[in-house]
Amino acid sequence: MSGLTKSPWIIHYDASSCNGCDIEVLACLTPLYDVERFGILNTGNPKHADIFVVTGSVNEQNRQVIKNIYDQMPKPNVVIGVGICACSGGVFKECYNVAGGVGQVIPVDVYVPGCSVRPEQIIDGVVKALGILEEKRAAFAAESKKGTDTGANADAKKDGGN
Amino acid sequence: MHKEEQTITEVGVDNLVSEVSKMYDEGYRLVQIGCGKYDDIFEINYSFDKDCKFVNLRLKITEGVVVPSITGVYLCAFIYENEIHDLFGVSIKDIAIDFKGNLIRTSVKNPFNTPTVTKVKAAKPAKSENAAAAGAKPDVKSDAKPDTKPDAEKKKEEA
Amino acid sequence: MAGRIVVPFGPQHPVLPEPIHLDLVLEDERVVEAIPSIGYVHRGLEKLVEKRDFKDFVYIAERICGICSFTHSVGYCKAIEAIMDLQVPERAQYLRTIWSEYSRLHSHLLWLGLYADAMGFENLFMNAWRIRETILDAMEETTGGRVIQGVCKVGGVRRDISDAKLKEMTAKLDSIGGEIEDLCHVFFDDASVKHRSVGVGMLSKEDAHKLGAVGPVAKGSGIALDLRQTGYSAYGSLDFKPIVETGCDCYSRCIVRAKELAQSVDLIKQAAANIPAGDIEVKVKGNPDGEYFSRVEQPRGECIHYVKANGSKNILRERVRTPSSANIPPLVKMLEGCQMADVPVIVLSIDPCIGCAER
Amino acid sequence: MGLFSMTKTVLKSLFKKPATIRYPAEPAKRFEGTRGQMEIDIDKCIFCGLCSKHCPADAITVNKNERTWSINRLWCICCNSCAENCNKDAIYQTNVYHAPIVAGETDVDVYQGKPVEEKPAAAEEKAA
Structure with a gap:
């Protein structure tokens, strides 16, 4: 965590989880684990967030919601699938209404396995995600420096428009 | 071993509402x-x-029979009736708050009315959508079933 | 003025830990009508009984909800045991009671925290969740899981708690009893809590009865509905009285839950003192054949597990009616006529567990 | 709140240990009975497939011919069902959790059993 210069904010969405992983995500914010020590804040607004934490599997109705939230986030961002359901659908993957893991809708960077996950695992996952975020940021910065009319700018405009 | 006594009385479509009203008048809770x-x-x-006494009315119908709603007696029945309509395809008429099949939107219509819903694991519909974007996505990897296509994916990874 | 507008609320909303969508019809700042739409969490797990045999379905039953997971597994196992006429050993019944009460403690503390958070009382939220961690530690130490325990099985329980450990647990409860009292004291007496919740989200006794409210929502409206009185598990031999408040508002529901904390601590102590020695499980032979409505009192209220089986290893139908789905009609009623700013508090006052409600 | 009780709370908070575990600088809390990831003693395994049959998440694949036992870490729910159903006590549960998996990393752990030794042994017996 020492190399961390920025405070990443996370947004959490419960796709169709059983609440087990949700409350563990919340438990990370509370005194015992307190991720605010790292400057990590749970925000309700996708436009402020760097890390998208998804719990639960994808179904027909929330597919669009997840996509919407993801599209609204500013672009160098990372997605963490927390819990077995977000990774693969878990015990429910054979249910008629479950399409599978979050990877079905948006690209996921880090998978945190566990049913339900422990707060420590979530912290580990976030730490891993931060590394990826830094890489992505560096790549993004390099790209916007060299390109005049690159896709990155267009992307940024699109995000603002949302 | 604690086992509650549970009575089940059969009713028909015609006397359903009147029987339910009787229960209501006696002070039962749905x-x-x-x-x-x-x-x-x-x-x-x-x-x-009612006071921990558990009573059931049972209605047996075949496909296509229209069931009268009991929301006129117990308003809270709307949530169950909409659910039955959505999941089983039973038509229930005159629900007080009718979602018209939109309470629970499922990917399969009336899932409980079809014989065993088999979701084919190997062919998830949205898989190909952004497979390119996510690269090798662990949840799609079918390594657990060695006969499907891990070879093709491994080749992709190597390349 | 008085033009009507419709404000969509949810599914992703800062105060909502779970997705529920409400279309709020507003007249100025007043809610005229609220139309819920659910289905964001629907998985259709009841259908899985066709794939899993009846013993393995316990794992799925307890994943209906991560908060009431233990009570869900008790409800399911109780249904199978009733159909098969299994004599579950007394010790297992007591252990189930102890863990059920622990999960009630954990759920109520979680809720009190979230409720405080919805009111903007961040400090109280943190305090409630700090105490909750000690409950979760006891859970994890004895069952192996923090929120999903996986100890209940058809015919008994998987793990035993040694007598020494039980003593230790009771001692621990004594020490956090004071902290719980301090916490409840804030909910009982604090002016800002009262200001946000007294007289908000009214649900009269008649409405609660008519709309089928269960759990703390019914208890907060003066209905003494507590299925633990039917005496399942070991509740028949423990001494307790359902807690009833007559305020009919969010404050009463809050008080009911706060008082149930003390009650749960007391029940755990009673159970730990009276627990008999013996086996913790019976062998399960054959397959279930028959039907049964198993009713258990969850932290959120009455939960029904209906199981119908025909003697094969896969049961025919499992239907779960969870307390949260029963509490949605009362919620719609409560929201009528409230202020827009009170909506989060009222929605939280039924302790919505959408994962449960939609399965 | 009266001044006295407030002072009491302040003093208590001053001298109390902080509630926070400084994870990851400090090791995580672990209990002996915690349900962590599943491990297998592959030498004991007879590849009967009972574990995979009873797995609620279908995470386990047993291949009798190739003598492999593989578990998908992104599917496993750590429920201990496989260990309970194992007649040879080959599978056991640890209290350590699996680390997060970065997309693209392998998520399936394959355990290769020793090749069958019974046949040569039987042949020797016959020869003797």
């Missing part, structure tokens, strides 16, 4: 309405409770 499909018969259980 606990739940649950449906099940066994062969071709839909079995709808109306459960009531």
